[in-house]
Amino acid sequence: MGRRVLLVGLLALGVAQAEDLAAFLSRGKQVRAGGGLLRILHFGDSHLAAPSTRRAYRQTFQSQFGNGGSGLGLPWVDAPSGITASASRGWRKALHPTGDACLGLGGRFMETRRAGEWARLEGTFSRLRLHFLRAPGAGSVRVLLDGQDLGAVSLAGAQPGLELFDRRVGAGRHRLEILSSQDGPVRVLGVSLEGATGAAYSPLAFNGADLFWMEAPGELLLSQLRAEAPDMVILAFGTNEANGPRFDPGAYRHHLEAFLGRFRKAVPEAAMVLLGPPDARLPRGLPGSLDQVIAVQQAVASRVGALFFDQREAMGGAGSIGSWQRSGMAARDGVHLTPQGYDRLAGLVAGRLFEGVGLPMAVRERPPVPEASEAPEVPQGLFLFRTEDGRTIITDRASVVADQRGKWIGRKPQ
Numbered sequence: 001m002g003r004r005v006l007l008v009g010l011l012a013l014g015v016a017q018a019e020d021l022a023a024f025l026s027r028g029k030q031v032r033a034g035g036g037l038l039r040i041l042h043f044g045d046s047h048l049a050a051p052s053t054r055r056a057y058r059q060t061f062q063s064q065f066g067n068g069g070s071g072l073g074l075p076w077v078d079a080p081s082g083i084t085a086s087a088s089r090g091w092r093k094a095l096h097p098t099g100d101a102c103l104g105l106g107g108r109f110m111e112t113r114r115a116g117e118w119a120r121l122e123g124t125f126s127r128l129r130l131h132f133l134r135a136p137g138a139g140s141v142r143v144l145l146d147g148q149d150l151g152a153v154s155l156a157g158a159q160p161g162l163e164l165f166d167r168r169v170g171a172g173r174h175r176l177e178i179l180s181s182q183d184g185p186v187r188v189l190g191v192s193l194e195g196a197t198g199a200a201y202s203p204l205a206f207n208g209a210d211l212f213w214m215e216a217p218g219e220l221l222l223s224q225l226r227a228e229a230p231d232m233v234i235l236a237f238g239t240n241e242a243n244g245p246r247f248d249p250g251a252y253r254h255h256l257e258a259f260l261g262r263f264r265k266a267v268p269e270a271a272m273v274l275l276g277p278p279d280a281r282l283p284r285g286l287p288g289s290l291d292q293v294i295a296v297q298q299a300v301a302s303r304v305g306a307l308f309f310d311q312r313e314a315m316g317g318a319g320s321i322g323s324w325q326r327s328g329m330a331a332r333d334g335v336h337l338t339p340q341g342y343d344r345l346a347g348l349v350a351g352r353l354f355e356g357v358g359l360p361m362a363v364r365e366r367p368p369v370p371e372a373s374e375a376p377e378v379p380q381g382l383f384l385f386r387t388e389d390g391r392t393i394i395t396d397r398a399s400v401v402a403d404q405r406g407k408w409i410g411r412k413p414q
Contacts (some may be wrong), residue, residue, distance in 0.1 A: 020271040021307060024232055031065045031197060038065050038199045041072065041105070041228060044236035047278060048205035052339035055081075056346035061199040068198030072129075072190050072228055074108050075121050083123040083193070090117040090180075096206045102133050102160055104189035105224050106204035107213060111187040115139065117180045125193040126171040130178070131224055132188060134163040139184030144177040145169055155186060162189075162223040171196060192228060202228070210240040211252075211259060222266040230270045233263060236311075238277030238297060239335065242289040249292040253300060260304045272306040273353070278345060279312040279321040281334035291318070307353075314348045 031038045040061060047053060058080070062068070075085035077093055090112045094100065103109060110119065130143065130153075138155035143165055155163050180186045194200045225233075241252060264272060276294045294310060301308035315324060324330035329341030337345060387406040 024271040042234040044205040045209040046207040053342040054203040066198030068200040069194035071200040071202030072192040085121040087119040129192040130165040131190040132163040140182040236275040243282040
């Protein structure tokens with residue numbers, strides 16, 4: 001297995017953060033050995049909405065854990081590689097928040113109000129979850145798989161909420177079809193397509209997004225989050241908040257704490273990662289606002305038990321956007337990166353998250369599946385050691401910390 005220290009602080013990990021990451025890494029190693037599915041939900045703004053960023057993260061995660069499917073999204077708006085989608089003309093697509101509270105986790109939906117409309121997609125999966133909006137006066141749909149009727153779904157309900165259609169199907173390439181079968185609003189909030197094992201990576205982002213459209217997530221959004229049961233939630237916001245002419249760090253801290261607290265309560269078993277914004281020259285932001293956003297995020301992440309990763313520091317610190325521009329990795333606007341830059345930054349983030357795990361982060365192709373006798377070692381358990389200087393070491397062997405002063409947190413390895 002090589003080096004046995006699995007991770008030594010993204011900054012200085014608290015006990016809660018370390019335990020979450022230990023559980024995620026342990027689960028990831030089981031998945032690498034063919035032991036099920038790893039779900040990663042990644043929320044963000046235009047940096048994540050860039051196709052090169054989504055592609056880089058998807059390739060990175062799935063090269064380490066295997067291809068577990070395209071995850072959650074709205075393929076009729078933005079189809080990931082390997083998925084083809086088409087729909088009749090009677091569907092309306094909302095691509096970003098417009099004051100409507102009944103949105104999908106990606107801030108979008110697709111809706112029709114009359115019977116006889118169809119939406120189809122084709123892809124490889126063995127499990128599907130359809131997120132519909134249940135609401136007063138809503139219509140109904142029929143769901144077909146490879147021409148076979150899987151059943152009818154009535155979307156009428158006394159209060160707006162999530163109507164989930166969840167089915168396991170045989171592994172392989174399938175054709176999924178949604179047919180509106182009764183007049184009345186039919187709103188599709190998202191479709192999750194998964195395989196039997198590997199990483200299902202779900203990038204959920206749009207241009208101009210900031211934390212505030214999700215600052216007080218209602219029960220619908222939280223129900224969708226619980227339905228997806230992620231192993232890791234990554235939140236990547238901050239650029240648009242810092243670029244506002246009236247940024248208030250006190251108000252931002254309040255909203256961020258409330259938002260992360262709700263997410264933590266909805267999916268308490270998930271490891272939560274907060275990515276600070278990349279370096280930028282913001283045309284409308286107040287002086288120092290990017291510094292303030294990063295400082296608030298770091299402080300709040302520690303308070304609510306989330307991991308924080310400073311993307312600006314990874315780029316080289318304040319002002320590094322200039323050198324990234326000169327090397328062809330940042331755009332002329334001084335805010336966004338080029339495809340090469342986003343690919344580089346995604347690699348830095350993922351590499352730090354899995355630092356010391358022994359995974360070949362530079363390899364983008366899926367590694368060959370080992371023979372049963374050559375399956376990678378899956379540790380029987382991960383253990384936490386707190387050093388006197390405040391670092392938390394996650395390991396599976398006591399010998400790793402033989403020269404460290406500190407104490408074990410919870411169990412000690414035999």
